[in-house]
Each structure stands twice: as C-alpha cells, then as structure tokens.
Amino acid sequence: MPAFLLYLVHTLFPPDTRQPTELGADFMILVTGIGIVYILTRYKKWRWLWREWLTTVDHKRIAILYLIAAIAMLFRGGVDALMLRTNLALPNVQPIGALEYNEVFTTHGTIMIFFMAMPFIFALFNAVIPLQIGSRDVAFPRLNAMSYWLFAFGAMLFNISFVVGGSPNAGWTGYPPLTELAFNPGPGESYYFLSLLIAGIGTTITGINFLVTIIRMRAPGMTLMRMPMFAWSTLVTSALIIFAFPPLTVALALSLLDRTFGSSFFTLGHGGMPMMYVNLFWLFGHPEVYIVILPAFGIFSEVVPTFSKKRLFGYTTMVISLVSIMFLAYGTWVHHFFTMGAGPTVNAFFGLSTMLIAIPTGVKIFNWIFTMWGGRIRITVAMLYQMAFIPTFVVGGATGIMLSVVPADYQLHNSYWVVAHFHNVLIGGTVFGLLSGLYYWWPKMFGFILNERQGKVGFWLFVIGFWVTFLPQYLLGLEGMTRRMYTYPFGFGWHELNVISTLGAFTMGAGFIALVYNILWSLRYGERDLTGDPWNGRTLEWALPSPAPEYNFARIPVVHGVDEFWAMKEQGMTLANQLRPQDVKALELPKNTGMPFMLGLSFFVGGFGMVFEWWPIAIFGGLGVVACLIYAAFDYDDKEPLPADVIRHTEGTFGRLQA
Amino acid sequence: MRRRVRSSRRAYRMLALAALGLGLLVSGCGPQYVVLHPKGPVGQSELHLMAFAAIAMAVVILVVFVLFGIAVVRFRDYPGNRNPYTPHWHSHKWLEPLWFIIPAVILTVIAVPTVNVTYALAKLPPSKDPVVINVTSLNWKWLFEYPNQKIATVNYLYIPVGKPVLFHLTADSPMNTFWVPSLGGMEYTMPGRILPLWLEASKPGVYWGHSGQFSGIGFEKMFFYVHAVSGPKFTAWANRVRATARPMTLTAYHQLLRFNTIGAESYSSFPASTWPSVSHGFTLRGGMYLLKSNNPGATAQH
Numbered sequence: 001m002p003a004f005l006l007y008l009v010h011t012l013f014p015p016d017t018r019q020p021t022e023l024g025a026d027f028m029i030l031v032t033g034i035g036i037v038y039i040l041t042r043y044k045k046w047r048w049l050w051r052e053w054l055t056t057v058d059h060k061r062i063a064i065l066y067l068i069a070a071i072a073m074l075f076r077g078g079v080d081a082l083m084l085r086t087n088l089a090l091p092n093v094q095p096i097g098a099l100e101y102n103e104v105f106t107t108h109g110t111i112m113i114f115f116m117a118m119p120f121i122f123a124l125f126n127a128v129i130p131l132q133i134g135s136r137d138v139a140f141p142r143l144n145a146m147s148y149w150l151f152a153f154g155a156m157l158f159n160i161s162f163v164v165g166g167s168p169n170a171g172w173t174g175y176p177p178l179t180e181l182a183f184n185p186g187p188g189e190s191y192y193f194l195s196l197l198i199a200g201i202g203t204t205i206t207g208i209n210f211l212v213t214i215i216r217m218r219a220p221g222m223t224l225m226r227m228p229m230f231a232w233s234t235l236v237t238s239a240l241i242i243f244a245f246p247p248l249t250v251a252l253a254l255s256l257l258d259r260t261f262g263s264s265f266f267t268l269g270h271g272g273m274p275m276m277y278v279n280l281f282w283l284f285g286h287p288e289v290y291i292v293i294l295p296a297f298g299i300f301s302e303v304v305p306t307f308s309k310k311r312l313f314g315y316t317t318m319v320i321s322l323v324s325i326m327f328l329a330y331g332t333w334v335h336h337f338f339t340m341g342a343g344p345t346v347n348a349f350f351g352l353s354t355m356l357i358a359i360p361t362g363v364k365i366f367n368w369i370f371t372m373w374g375g376r377i378r379i380t381v382a383m384l385y386q387m388a389f390i391p392t393f394v395v396g397g398a399t400g401i402m403l404s405v406v407p408a409d410y411q412l413h414n415s416y417w418v419v420a421h422f423h424n425v426l427i428g429g430t431v432f433g434l435l436s437g438l439y440y441w442w443p444k445m446f447g448f449i450l451n452e453r454q455g456k457v458g459f460w461l462f463v464i465g466f467w468v469t470f471l472p473q474y475l476l477g478l479e480g481m482t483r484r485m486y487t488y489p490f491g492f493g494w495h496e497l498n499v500i501s502t503l504g505a506f507t508m509g510a511g512f513i514a515l516v517y518n519i520l521w522s523l524r525y526g527e528r529d530l531t532g533d534p535w536n537g538r539t540l541e542w543a544l545p546s547p548a549p550e551y552n553f554a555r556i557p558v559v560h561g562v563d564e565f566w567a568m569k570e571q572g573m574t575l576a577n578q579l580r581p582q583d584v585k586a587l588e589l590p591k592n593t594g595m596p597f598m599l600g601l602s603f604f605v606g607g608f609g610m611v612f613e614w615w616p617i618a619i620f621g622g623l624g625v626v627a628c629l630i631y632a633a634f635d636y637d638d639k640e641p642l643p644a645d646v647i648r649h650t651e652g653t654f655g656r657l658q659a
Numbered sequence: 660m661r662r663r664v665r666s667s668r669r670a671y672r673m674l675a676l677a678a679l680g681l682g683l684l685v686s687g688c689g690p691q692y693v694v695l696h697p698k699g700p701v702g703q704s705e706l707h708l709m710a711f712a713a714i715a716m717a718v719v720i721l722v723v724f725v726l727f728g729i730a731v732v733r734f735r736d737y738p739g740n741r742n743p744y745t746p747h748w749h750s751h752k753w754l755e756p757l758w759f760i761i762p763a764v765i766l767t768v769i770a771v772p773t774v775n776v777t778y779a780l781a782k783l784p785p786s787k788d789p790v791v792i793n794v795t796s797l798n799w800k801w802l803f804e805y806p807n808q809k810i811a812t813v814n815y816l817y818i819p820v821g822k823p824v825l826f827h828l829t830a831d832s833p834m835n836t837f838w839v840p841s842l843g844g845m846e847y848t849m850p851g852r853i854l855p856l857w858l859e860a861s862k863p864g865v866y867w868g869h870s871g872q873f874s875g876i877g878f879e880k881m882f883f884y885v886h887a888v889s890g891p892k893f894t895a896w897a898n899r900v901r902a903t904a905r906p907m908t909l910t911a912y913h914q915l916l917r918f919n920t921i922g923a924e925s926y927s928s929f930p931a932s933t934w935p936s937v938s939h940g941f942t943l944r945g946g947m948y949l950l951k952s953n954n955p956g957a958t959a960q961h
Binding site: 098102117170173174176177178180181182183194212214221255268271272274275281308309310311312313314315317337338341343344347348351355358359360362363365366367369370371372374375376377378379390391395398399401404405408409410411412413414415459475478479480482483484486487488489492493494544584613 | 717740757770836845854872
C-alpha cells in the first residue's frame with residue numbers, strides 16, 4: 001500500500017511541479033476550495049447552487065456562468081502574462097526557470113484563446129441573442145447547458161495540469177514532434193489535447209445551437225436583413241465554428257493517438273508528417289481568429305449607433321463584409337507558415353488572399369466612423385473601448401498586412417513583431433470589444449449599471465498599458481528577438497524595450513484590478529437599472545426589464561424594421577403599453593436537468609484517466625458519458641408549464657401590464 | 660464648450676509629438692535593429708518591400724485617424740453643438756462602394772511587388788555558383804555540413820562574401836527555424852524534409868543567428884554565428900579545419916543528438932549518412948516540399 005501511495009504522489013506531483021509557484025497555487029486552491037465549501041455549507045446554499053445554477057438551462061443564467069468562468073480565466077491568463085513579462089524584464093534575470101516559463105507561455109496562450117475569449121463571447125451570445133431576436137430561449141436549451149459544462153470541465157482539466165502532474169509546455173499551437181512522448185514526457189501535452197478536445201465538442205455544439213436559433217427562432221417580421229448587427233455577427237461566427245473546429249478535433253485526436261497509443265501520424269520517425277498537423281491546426285486556427293473578432297465587430301456595431309444616437313451606417317455593406325470575411329477566412333491559413341517551403345506560387349496566393357480579407361474589414365471601419373459622423377456621441381465606458389478600438393485595430397491590421405507581404409514575413413515570422421501584431425488585434429479588437437460589450441450589456445444581465453467613473457479609470461489603465469506593452473514589442477521584432485525565449489543575453493540591445501514592455505503589462509494588470517473592483521463596488525452600490533433601457537438603446541433587448549424575466553417576452557413582438565425598439569420609442573410605444581392581460585398565454589419552459597453537469601463531469605473523469613493512462617478510470621468516465629447520453633435521449637419529460645397567471649403577476653410587478 | 664475644444668486640440672498636439680518621438684525612435688535606431696540594417700541582397704530586398712508596405716499602410720492609418728478624429732471632435736454630444744445632427748442618415752450611394760475601392764487600390768499597390776519579390780527570392784541568382792551548406796537542427800544546437808569542402812561545424816559557420824550561399828535545411832529534432840536577421844529571412848528546419856534557403860553577405864563581418872521556432876527547454880541557447888569573410892579567407896579557413904580538426908564519427912554524431920547545449924565545434928569530415936539518414940530515426944520520403952536537384956548531400960547517402 002505505501003508503494004502505491006508513493007507511486008500516486010510521484011505521478012500526480014512529480015518533482016518538476018514542486019516549485020514555489022506551484023506550491024503557492026496548490027495552497028491557494030486548497031484555501032479557496034475549503035472556503036467555498038464552508039460558505040456553501042454554513043449558509044445552506046448547496047441545494048440553491050444545484051437547482052438554480054448547476055442544472056439551469058436558462059440562457060441568461062448560462063451566460064452568467066460563462067462570464068464568471070471567462071473573468072476567472074482572464075485572471076489566470078493575465079497572471080501567466082505577468083510571470084512571462086517579469087521573466088523577460090531584464091537580460092539573464094529569471095525569477096522562473098525555462099521549465100516553468102515554457103509551461104506558462106503555453107497555458108497563457110491556450111487559456112486566453114480557448115478558455116477566456118471563447119466563453120466571454122458565448123456569455124454575450126447567450127445573454128443577448130435570444131432577447132435581441134425576440135425569442136424565449138435558444139433553439140436547444142439542454143444542448144446549451146451541455147456546451148457550457150463541456151467547456152467548464154475541459155477548462156478545469158486544463159487548469160489542474162498546473163498543480164497535478166505538470167502543464168503542457170509546447171506552445172498553444174502544440175506543434176509536433178515537440179509534443180511527441182520522446183521529446184515531451186509527462187502528462188502535460190495529454191492534458192492539452194484532451195481538455196481542448198472536450199471543450200471543443202462544447203464549442204461546436206454552441207455553434208450549431210446559435211446557428212439554428214438565429215435561423216429558426218426570430219420574432220415574426222424580423223427578416224435576416226432586419227436583424228441587429230450583433231445577431232448577424234453571431235450567425236456568421238456560428239457558421240465559422242461549425243466548419244473550423246472539426247480540423248482541430250482531428251489534429252488533436254491524431255496527436256493524442258500518437259502520444260498514447262504509439263501511432264505515427266505526425267511523429268519524427270516512421271514516416272510521420274509533422275507538417276500535416278500544422279496545416280490542420282491552422283485550417284482551424286485562422287478561422288478561429290475571425291471567430292473571436294467577428295463578435296467584437298458585432299458588439300461595436302451595436303455600441304456605436306446607440307451612443308452616437310444615430311442609425312448604423314451602411315447596414316447592407318456591413319452584412320456583405322461579414323459574409324465575405326466568413327468565406328475568405330478559410331482561404332488564408334498558410335500565411336501562418338510561409339516559411340515552411342511551400343514555394344512561391346502557394347505563398348503568393350495566400351499572401352494575396354490575406355490582403356483581400358483586409359478589404360471587408362476596412363469597409364467596417366469606415367462604416368463605424370460614418371455612423372459617428374452626424375451623430376451625437378456620448379462618451380461612456382462602452383463607447384470609450386470602441387473609440388480605443390478603431391485606432392488600435394487599424395494599426396494592428398496594418399502590421400498584419402505587412403506580415404502578408406511574403407518576403408517581409410520571412411524576416412518577421414516568429415519574431416516579437418508577430419507577438420505584437422496578434423496581441424494588437426486580439427486585445428485591441430477582441431478584448432476591447434468584449435469589455436465594451438460587458439459594460440454595455442451588464443445592466444441587462446444583472447439589473448444594475450457598472451460605475452462609469454471607475455470604469456473609465458480601468459479603461460485608461462488598460463489602454464495605456466496595452467500600448468506601452470506592445471509598441472516596444474514591434475521594435476523588438478525588428479531587433480531580431482524571437483518568440484518564446486525564456487531569457488536573453490545582454491548585448492543585443494533588447495533590454496530597454498523589454499523593461500518598458502513589462503511596465504506596460506503591469507499597468508494592464510492594474511486595469512484588470514480596476515475592472516474587478518468596479519464590478520464588486522457596483523454590485524453593492526451601483527445604480528439599479530429600473531427602466532430596462534439605461535443607454536437609450538435601439539434593439540429589442542432594451543425593451544425588456546433588466547434582468548429579463550425567465551420567459552423573456554410575455555408576448556413575442558412583431559418586428560417592422562431595423563432598430564425595432566428605436567422605432568417603437570419614436571412612436572411613443574413600449575412593449576408594456578401594448579400588453580393587455582388577455583394577451584398573456586400560458587407557456588412551456590424547458591425544464592432544468594442535471595444531465596449536462598454529469599456529462600461534463602464524466603468527460604472530466606474520463607479525460608483525467610486518459611491523461612495518466614489509468615484505464616479503469618478512463619473507461620469509467622467513458623461509460624458515464626454513454627449513460628448520460630442514453631438518459632438524455634430517453635428523457636421526454638423536458639418541459640415545464642408556466643401558467644398565464646404567473647406571467648401576469650411578473651409583468652405586473654414590472655408595471656408592464658395594462659390595466 | 661470652448662475649453663473642451665481647446666483641450667482636444669492640446670490632445671492632438673500631444674499625439675503629434677508622440678508620433679514624432681516614435682518616428683525618431685525608429686528612424687534614429689542603432690545597429691541593434693538588425694532587420695533594418697541588412698548586410699546582404701536578400702535582406703535588402705525584404706527590407707525595401709517592408710518599408711514600401713509600411714509607407715502604404717501609414718497612408719491608410721493617417722486617413723482613418725484623421726476621419727475618426729474629425730468625427731469624434733465634431734459630433735460629441737455637448738449642449739450647443741451646432742454641427743449637423745442627421746440621425747436617419749444611414750447609407751450613401753457613392754461612399755459605401757468607395758470603402759471597398761480605397762483598400763483595394765492600396766492593397767493592389769502592395770500586392771504587385773509582393774508577388775514579384777516572392778518569385779524573385781525563390782530563385783538563386785543564375786550566374787553565380789553557390790556555396791552549399793547542409794543545416795541540421797538538433798536538440799539544441801546547429802550542425803552545419805559543407806558537402807563540397809567535406810567539413811562540418813557546430814553553432815558557427817564561415818561563408819564567403821559576395822557569393823550566394825544555398826542552405827539546405829532539415830532537422831533531427833523538433834522543428835526550428837534558421838534565421839540570420841542581418842542577412843535575410845528565416846526558413847523552417849523540419850524532420851523528414853529538406854527546405855532550400857539562399858542568403859548572401861555583401862559585407863564582411865560576424866552576424867548572429869538564432870532559431871525562431873520554440874523547440875524545447877534549450878531553445879533559448881540556439882544562437883549561432885556567421886562569419887562572412889573574403890573568398891580566399893574562406894578557402895583558407897576550410898583547409899585549416901580539414902587539416903586540424905578531428906573527424907566526426909557516427910559516435911560523435913550520436914553525442915550531438917543528446918538533449919543538451921554545447922559551444923562551437925569543428926570537424927574535418929562527417930559521415931555521409933548523417934544527411935539525412937535512416938539510422939537516426941527518420942527516413943526521407945520525399946514529397947512536394949523536397950528538392951529534386953541541386954542537392955549533392957542527399958545523393959551522397961548510402
């Protein structure tokens with residue numbers, strides 16, 4: 001028995017992971033875990049947690065779950081980033097060694113893309129889309145909960161790698177043969193493949209769910225060309241997800257087979273072809289870039305008209321550019337590896353296709369500027385992020401065009417220029433967009449407004465910090481510094497710019513703290529949103545109370561044009577003054593279920609077993625998955641009646657029922 | 660209201676100053692900006708194209724910044740703003756197509772030289788006879804074999820000035836990229852593939868190179884040094900290495916395969932089977948990326 005325990009300790013906590021940072025993380029997890037269990041038990045909240053949150057199928061609650069996870073992951077990824085920047089501040093000064101640095105840059109990238117940006121986007125999809133298109137829920141509410149729990153348990157599996165067994169350390173792209181067992185023993189890379197596979201299933205399902213929701217569940221009269229632009233961007237993003245994630249799943253699954261069962265798809269020996277993985281990965285990876293940027297474009301297309309008090313300029317060209325980006329996004333993946341010897345014809349083709357995709361993007365920038373032109377711009381935090389986005393994203397796009405110039409890319413590839421470029425578009429585009437959307441839709445999600453003054457402090461810290469961090473990195477690229485070096489020697493002239501960059505990163509960290517403080521402060525003291533329309537909004541979600549009742553719309557509105565709610569307000573109408581008691585009908589709502597949670601848990605157990613190749617545990621988890629799916633397939637009792645009286649009562653308390 | 664206008668003007672002046680300072684920082688940059696100070700024709704033409712694209716992009720950035728700045732300054736929501744408010748203006752017959760045309764024109768201007776230079780750099784200059792160097796990236800070191808001089812080095816190499824050098828790149832390890840920023844762009848080293856890359860030094864000097872692709876724990880140490888010397892000096896160096904250094908045996912090669920970092924090494928000869936060989940874990944299967952000719956090292960095996 002002691003031998004078994006020794007084996008267990010050695011496998012789960014190998015010497016590599018007994019570093020101060022890991023032990024600190026172990027301790028924090030333990031303390032936080034005990035704290036959560038204590039509070040839940042002390043205040044008898046276990047049942048509440050299970051009934052209200054863990055089993056919920058309500059898109060508004062799932063949105064909040066996604067948001068909490070995304071902010072927690074933003075914290076984790078941000079701490080990773082600060083560790084990286086601290087290590088690089090000075091030449092040959094390494095608070096964390098190579099081993100840990102390699103793990104941290106891998107987890108930073110993976111977490112920020114898959115476990116921060118994606119759930120943040122899904123939080124806003126869930127919170128907004130059904131309300132915006134005049135629907136009571138998404139098309140498949142249970143599937144929606146399954147998506148969330150697959151994501152959540154995938155994220156958990158990825159995150160425990162830091163303290164149990166060791167993190168992946170081959171970069172967020174996980175190129176073979178570096179991920180091969182021979183070069184990368186230990187469970188880290190298996191964690192990477194399995195957690196992304198599990199979360200990837202959830203993401204694919206979300207794509208299907210929102211595609212169907214938008215195609216099938218729009219309110220009567222809302223034709224495609226009357227949809228709010230955020231709904232359009234969600235539609236296009238969902239289509240991208242559905243076709244982009246399968247190549248990733250294939251690449252990850254085959255790599256996992258290579259590692260776990262000794263096949264040779266991508267290995268160094270036995271005729272494996274590492275470059276095949278690179279192709280598959282970026283066949284997913286480039287559409288993924290647009291999967292995370294298009295929702296931000298959608299958010300800005302909502303924020304700009306609202307705060308400019310003016311209709312969106314060029315609706316049709318906005319739609320044309322979205323759809324053309326969707327198609328072009330699949331034709332540019334080779335620009336991630338011009339320097340892999342594909343030859344001048346292939347490189348020239350993909351260089352040109354990359355330039356081509358800048359055209360629809362440019363169209364959108366001009367349209368936003370001309371939406372502001374002739375408007376009345378109110379400077380709120382949501383609008384500030386949009387106003388920071390335009391200059392930032394244009395610079396990021398311009399440096400991207402320079403990378404699409406193939407011969408220039410030969411010099412810039414894998415240098416800090418690339419690092420600066422993709423942070424410029426991912427932070428300047430996606431993160432600014434998501435934060436703008438967060439401040440914009442927060443009242444709708446939670447019923448209170450985030451304090452504007454504190455929000456502006458956070459905004460300036462974050463945006464200034466961003467530029468101070470990444471402008472020097474462009475120059476570092478021109479100085480020949482390559483990515484993913486854990487330290488660098490003195491004498492290359494790299495240290496000055498690195499110090500500046502690190503200072504900027506900590507300023508961004510301060511911006512994050514300001515954001516969290518803003519949320520916590522406003523939770524207690526923030527202004528309540530009693531009207532449901534704090535920003536003088538234009539689209540249907542603002543016609544509802546904040547937060548929207550469980551059934552969203554007591555009666556589904558009929559839509560007559562773009563910006564339906566604005567048109568209603570111009571005619572002196574609201575949803576409330578149209579609703580008579582006899583209009584309210586009884587409804588059926590989807591019933592809560594514990595199945596999605598158990599499914600996620602089974603995947604987690606199975607994944608954990610596979611990481612350590614403890615087959616009984618893996619098989620047990622797999623059987624759990626099958627059991628959950630069988631249960632789901634035969635569970636016909638999935639609806640709950642909601643009597644008309646209850647709806648009348650709820651609407652009455654909001655004062656939204658005509659006497 | 661007037662105060663607000665003035666403060667925004669001040670903001671613009673500060674922005675302009677910041678842009679100027681940044682420009683000085685970049686243009687007045689010292690020799691550490693290796694990409695901006697190429698020492699050979701490949702790096703030179705890459706830099707020219709980069710600068711051309713940067714200027715075109717600066718035009719775009721300028722146009723957008725000016726339009727955006729005007730919009731923000733003129734159409735702020737403050738009492739007494741006399742600028743026209745047109746809440747229902749949402750489309751324009753000429754402006755919207757123009758959004759497509761402006762970027763398309765600018766990108767065409769960049770695209771034409773991009774394609775030309777991409778094709779031009781894929782070919783060796785025809786009249787000159789290149790020096791061939793076979794490069795293998797190992798964990799975590801660089802092996803350079805000179806098939807014509809019959810010598811090999813680790814982590815440093817000599818090349819003659821004014822003569823194109825054709826590098827054949829492969830790996831007996833995870834991927835790396837071979838990059839000497841002073842001479843020109845990088846190319847991947849991948850197991851099971853041989854990729855060509857040509858560079859040329861037009862000035863004598865010592866230029867550092869590094870791997871651009873993360874390859875594990877010793878990746879940071881994958882620096883190497885390129886000594887560009889005159890033709891006679893190059894020949895003399897090769898002869899000296901052949902005369903004085905020890906030969907590389909297969910055992911020595913296997914020692915190089917170990918996962919570690921080492922300093923510079925020289926060998927008076929190398930076993931033909933090291934380039935690329937079935938005995939070290941991979942077979943060369945060919946394929947669309949494999950060079951078909953001009954590859955004396957590959958034909959020498961077995």
